[in-house]
Amino acid sequence: MATTPVIGIDFGNESCFIGVARAGGIEVIINDYSQRDTPSFVALTSKNRMMGTSAKNQIITNISNTVFAFKRLLGLRFDDPLVAEEQKHLPQTLVATPEGEVGFRVWYLGEEAVLGVRQIVAMLLTKVKDIAEAALECKVFECVLAVPYFFTDAQRRALLDAAAIADIQVLRLLNEPSAAAVAYGLYRTSTDLPNAEQPPRHVAFVDFGSSALQVAISAFHKGKVKMLACTFDSSLGGRSFDIAIAHQLAQGFNKPGSDVTKNKRSWIRLLAEVDKLKRQMSANISALPVNVECLIDERDFAAKMKRSEMEELCAPLLERVERTLRRCLAESGLKQEDISEIELIGGSTRIPAVKTLIEQVFGKPPSTTLNQDECVARGAAIMAAMLSPSFKVREFSLTDLQPYAISLSWGGEDVEHGEMEVFPKFHSVPFSKILTFFRKGPFVLTARYADPDVGQIHKSDTISQFHIQGVKPGAQGEAQKVKVKVRLNLHGVFQVVSATMMEKQGSSQSTSEVTSETANAETESMETETSTENQESSSDTTKMDTTEGESQEGDKTAAAATQSNHPKQIVKAVDLHVDSKTSSFTQQQIQELTEREAGFRSVDNQERDRIDSKNALEEFVLNIRGRVNDSDDLEAYIEPNVRDELVQMADSTENWLYDEGEDCKKNEYVEKLQHLQNLAAPAQQRKRDHESTPRAAESFAASLNRFKKAHMAYHAGDAAYDHWTPEEAKKLEVALAEKMSWLDANMSRVRSTLKTKDLPIKAAAFLSEQQAFESSMNPVLNKPKPQPPTPPAEAAQPGKPEDAANATPAAGEKMDTE
Structure with a gap:
């Protein structure tokens, strides 16, 4: 039985890479344009959608309906300050969706439409899935998606919703530097990485892409890696350099009433040329030209810039890079000499000034072991193979981290409000904890980020609310013990997994039942409840288990022996209903969007079939007209009157194609093609x-x-x-x-x-x-020759030594064997 492939997707702000795990290893898939990267672009037209390379190629002619750079808007509320900042760099108009999130106003299928970012991302993921299935020649059902460290709970949930709309199951949302760490560590031999009892090998990963900078430091042992710290600047990327350079060059070109920065098409064209200039400056120190024909008002743009001028212009950006690097080193608690290696990820790490800063901060030059563009997709594909039961992969474990501190507040009717930090900054992921509350009635838990001023949080500091239902006082009106299990799951998403009320039922003389509650952390660690229950408490209190990974069996056994002769309290565990209010779409919303996406795909398929039919007709017209007039082809096999009729029909069909036949239905192209083929078929068959x-x-x-x-x-x-x-x-x-x-x-x-x-x-x-x-x-x-007759066997002559040597032992005699 063939192994079903699983893919890893590096979902970038500018482009996507697709890694695939197959029996032969990890590969990066080539798309339908023979490119290893697929642009993160979605274009809407009056007839269909275009995604990827085809969408990017027509951006100049369809700029208002070509959506790009939408990754940063995923999961954000429309009133978030980040949205207003991002609008400055986009030619499209951003509007609020009915859910209060970000939407794009576009013209699609002849009418105005507002498409939410989740829908746009789902369209791109659909294209990525189609590319993978075309390359692998089989269906793809599972993937691992790489995301930035700074993605919040809301953004991660939004991405999971988009994947569900695209009909692909996400095995894990994997942080991008962590994916690179997996790709780095899995193929290291036992001599490259230390054993568990030895000091770890510390490796820094600098991920500097199109729109963001991330720095992470990890500790490697043989067969495992633990992420120690991460820092980021979510608004600093390669495009920041492009925008700074483009503004500088435009200053000498702009005239009153003719401003490049105010013209959408001109600005997009200039940014594209500046990006090429930036790449060339990485390998050249001399002045390089930038030329754009008819940039605006039929004026040609021409300018030059040196690498030194670019570095001086972008000095504030480089300072931000240095601060982020130094902050990560400081928060990891390590020194320069503790870092063994620095690995680079992303195209912007190729800027020479950035490489110099990395060497200055970490005290050694960066390494080039990994493919800067593809290592994240490869790491995601490796993780997908680890999580899929279809593959057997070398044992390698990843302990990731949560970059934000998460606090939990509680309240409710007749309940004193309180708050506590549940998962501190850089806490391991995945991980679970059990919290103990004493309550007389239902209460509400609210999870939020403890520091709303970092990363992409701002107005999105609230993660979710959880209403714990079904809590009631005990028989004598006392507060009941409620255990709430919270978890940071594989995706880095906060959840309340379960809530259980320990209801007292009375006393018993029988042997006590000793219960324990543990929380498995999906890594090798375990949480065991160690808080002491205050059975006489009449007020609502809250306790959190603080001991992690230790067994309490000895204490429980001793307690049981001490109390074996006393009446025991019978406690019944009652599962409580938890009503979660998160940023995820409801199942009904996802179903509606999935059906809408299926409708979009149907329209795309119909348009693709129509275009294929039109192209087939055009190809046949151009081909057959030449063949019937070629003496080495069909000319000798077709009657003159039929040839004349066929050529005349081909000419009229060609004129029709480029005039009124430009936008006809599929059946019209098919009918005309069939008529032409019927005329040409006899000659083709005779040939x-x-x-x-x-x-x-x-x-x-x-x-x-x-x-x-x-x-x-x-x-x-x-x-x-x-x-x-x-x-x-x-x-x-x-x-x-x-x-x-x-x-x-x-x-x-x-x-x-x-x-x-x-x-x-x-x-x-x-x-x-x-x-x-x-x-x-x-x-x-082929009749076989008969076999020659077999010569008769010679009679044995007595007295010869051979007789004794070849004689068979008589019955009962022993035969010596060596």
Whole structure:
């Protein structure tokens, strides 16, 4: 049974890379344009959608309906300050969706539409899935998606929703530097990485892409990696350098009433050329030109810039890079000499000034072990293989981290409000904890980020609310013990997994049932509840288990022995309903968007079929017109009047295609193509027959000659055929004469037939006769010679030593064996 492939997707702000895990290893998939990266662009037109390379190629002609750089807007509220900042760099108009999130106002299928960012991301993921399925020639159901460290809970949930709309299951949302760490560590040999009892190998990963900078430091041991710290600047990327350079160059070109920065098309074209300039400056220190024809108002743009000028212009940006690097080193608690290696990720790390800063901060030059563009996709594909039951991968564990501190506040009717930090900054992921509350009635838990001023949080500091239902006071009105299990799951998403009320039922003299509550952290760690229950408490209190990964079995056994002679309190665990209010879409919303996406795909398929039919007609018209006038092709096989009719019809069809036939339905193209094919088909068939029939006759003649030579050898007394009987030889002679006469007669008919006429006999008849002849005569030709008689065995002579040596032992005698 073939292994179902799983893919890893590096979902970038500018482009995506697709890694695939197959039986042969990890590969990066090439898209339908033979490119290893697929641009993160989605274009809407009056007829269909375009995603990826095709969308990016037509941005200048369809700029208002081509959506890009939408990754940063995923999961944000429309009133978030980051949205207003991002709008400055986008030519499209951003609007609020009914859910209060960011949407793009576009013109699609002849009407105005507002598409939310989740829908746009789902469209891109659909394209990525189609590319993978086309390359692998099978269905793809599972993937691992790489995301930035700074993605919040809301953004991660939004991405999971988008994947669900695209009908692909996400095995894990994997942080991008962590994916690179997996790609780095899995292929390291035992000599490259230290054993568990040795000090770890510390590696820094600097991910500097199109729109963000991330720095992470990790500790490697043989077979595992733990992420220690991460820092980021979510608004600093390669495009920041492009914008700074473009503004500088535009200052000397702008005129009153002719400002490049205010014209959408001109600004996009200038940014594209500046990006090329920036890449060239990485390898050149001399002044390099930037030229754009007819940039604005039919004026050509021309300018030059040196690398030193660029570095001086972008000095504030480089300072931000340095601060981020130094902050990560400081928060990891390590020194320069503790870092063994620095790995680079992302295209912007190729800027020489950035490389110099990395060397200054970490005290050593960066390494080039990993492919800067593809390592994240490869790491995601490796993680997908680890999580999929279809693959057996070398054992390698990843302990990731949560970059934000998460606090939990509580309140409710007659409940004193409180708050506590549940998961501190850089806490391990995935991880679970059990919190203990004493409550008389339902209460509300609110999870939020403890520091709303970092990363992309701002107004999105609230993660979710959880209403714990079904809590009631005890028999005497006292508060009941409620255990709430919270978790940071594989995706880095905060959850309340369960809530259980420990309801007291009365006392019993029987042996006590000792219960324990543990929380498995999906890594090797475990949480065990160690807080002491205050059974006499009449007020609501809250406790959190603080001991992690330690067994309390000894204490519990001793407690049981001490209390074995006393009445025991019977406690019944009652599961409580948890009503979660998160940023995720409801199942109904996802279902509606999935059906809408299916409708979009249907429209795309219909338009693709229509265009394919039109292209097939155009190709046939151009092809057949040349063939019927080519003396080496169809000209000799088509009647003059049919040729004239076909050429005239081809000319009129071509004119129709470029005029009123430019935008017709599929069936019109199919009908015209069928009519042309019907006119050309007889000539095409005659050409095939006149070419294939002589070849079939030659094959038959060669077969007859082979049998004729064998017959002549028989009459010449050849020892190879002296075992034939006279009847068999006569049978072969008669068959040869009959078939050679048939062959000569029919070849004369073929040679006398004009090329513009159908042959009276086709190649199939010659092949059929050959097969029948060979089937009948092969038993004669291939008749095996009889075996020579076996000579009689010589009688054994008594008295010879060989007799004793070769004699079989008599019954009962022993035979020595060595």
